[in-house]
Amino acid sequence: MGNESGLAVEVGGQLRGSLKSSAKHPTELGALIALGDDELRRVGRALANAPVVDPASIAYLPPVTNPAKxxxxxxxxxxxxxxxxxxxxxxxxxxxxxxxxxxxxxxxxxxxxxxxxxxxxxxxxxxxxxxxxxxxxxxxxxxxxxxxxxxxxxxxxxxxxxxxxxxxxxxxxxxxxxxxxxxxxxxxxxxxxxxxxxxxxxxxxxxxxxxxxxxxxxxxxxxxxxxxxxxxxxxxxxxxxxxxxxxxxxxxxxxxxxxxxxxxxxxxxxxxxxxxxxxxxxxxx
Known part of the structure; x- marks a missing residue:
């Protein structure tokens, strides 16, 4: 949204997520994955209760934006x-x-x-x-x-x-x-x-x-x-x-x-x- 990146999950056909400026966790998936499975699941549960994101208001990035390999x-x-x-x-x-x-x-x-x-x-x-x-x-x-x-x-x-x-x-x-x-x-x-x-x-x-x-x-x-x-x-x-x-x-x-x-x-x-x-x-x- 705008020039700010974020992370969202799909729940019941809706996107729910948060922007980097307001999130208390990494919003780049590669960085989140590096924290381990437990943290990945915890953040997923938190995002499922985040505000709804309008798909028309966003541009999609690759899931991992800058993989090392x-x-x-x-x-x-x-x-x-x-x-x-x-x-x-x-x-x-x-x-x-x-x-x-x-x-x-x-x-x-x-x-x-x-x-x-x-x-x-x-x-x-x-x-x-x-x-x-x-x-x-x-x-x-x-x-x-x-x-x-x-x-x-x-x-x-x-x-x-x-x-x-x-x-x-x-x-x-x-x-x-x-x-x-x-x-x-x-x-x-x-x-x-x-x-x-x-x-x-x-x-x-x-x-x-x-x-x-x-x-x-x-x-x-x-x-x-x-x-x-x-x-x-x-x-x-x-x-x-x-x-x-x-x-x-x-x-x-x-x-x-x-x-x-x-x-x-x-x-x-x-x-x-x-x-x-x-x-x-x-x-x-």
Whole structure:
């Protein structure tokens, strides 16, 4: 609201929350998660009794606004690998995203000036609650605070310019994230068995279940933590199923004026319009 951030929960179809200036707790979800499960639940109960927030008066931020790490998993659905130019790997294909690429629900996905190949990828997110290194697969889900939704907007021309995909996955304004964070106790273990659907202008373009992931959330956490210490608020983007626009004939890519939605059963709906990047030309005074 205005230029002030806040935190809200959904209760009976209404948002209830508080602004940073009046809250007695962190209003940045990543900072709150770092305080532990008990504090996260306590604040959730307090927010459930906070004043009602008018959705029309707010702009949504990503649930975690500045995560220390955003680790994405590529080629994690066999049907998506089959439509790609790659062989199915037997080890997770990992790549980073950066917080500068993130946008919230309702904010525009930006098709960059240098390419017309902005593609959609609906994905489930796992947010780390308890950090660690060398986390066993058997204990990995104990380290998950909750789940959210991601649209891994991919600039395909740049993704395929080199063997690694970092640039094509990190253009500003291409990583839609949110709007909700659902604690892990509200969903099946590991977010398993949830229907994921991506729609472009109301037409279903991706439909799968998270059971189809080749490397599930527990396996990804175990593999990543062999090398990298995970921290509270870190974000793991778990991969996309088949149906991407680049693999279609003719190709179906996002254009200015389009609306892209990603919906995951039990979590919610992420909706973003698409705009073209504006060229800014500096002039002397």
């Amino acid at each position: 955003i680790i994405c998993v590529g080629l994690n659905y066999a049907d998506h690998t089959r439509e790609s130019p790659y062989e199915q790997p037997d080890y997770p294909t990992l790549f980073p995203r950066f917080a500068t690429s993130l946008i919230g629900h309702g904010q525009p996905l930006v098709r960059p000036l240098v390419s017309d190949s902005l593609d959609f990828e609906g994905e489930m997110v796992a947010v780390i609650g308890r950090g660690g290194r060398h986390i066993s697969r058997a204990r990995a889900l104990e380290h998950v605070a909750g789940y959210s939704i991601f649209n891994d907007g991919s600039v395909r021309e740049y993704q395929f310019k080199s063997p690694q995909w970092t640039v094509g996955k990190n253009f500003d304004g291409t990583g839609a994230f949110g709007p909700v964070f659902v604690t892990s106790d509200e969903l099946p273990a590991g977010g398993r068995g949830l229907r994921l659907e991506t729609r472009l202008n109301g037409v279903v373009v991706q439909s799968a279940t998270t059971d189809d992931m080749l490397f599930d959330v527990a396996e990804v956490i175990a593999v990543v933590s062999e090398a990298i210490t995970l921290a509270p608020g870190d974000v793991i983007v778990t991969g996309t199923p088949a149906g991407i626009g680049w693999a279609r004939t003719p190709r179906l890519l996002m254009r200015a004026g389009d609306i892209c939605e990603v919906e995951i059963e039990g979590i919610g709906l992420l909706r973003n319009p698409v705009i073209d990047e504006k060229r800014v030309i500096g002039v002397a005074a």
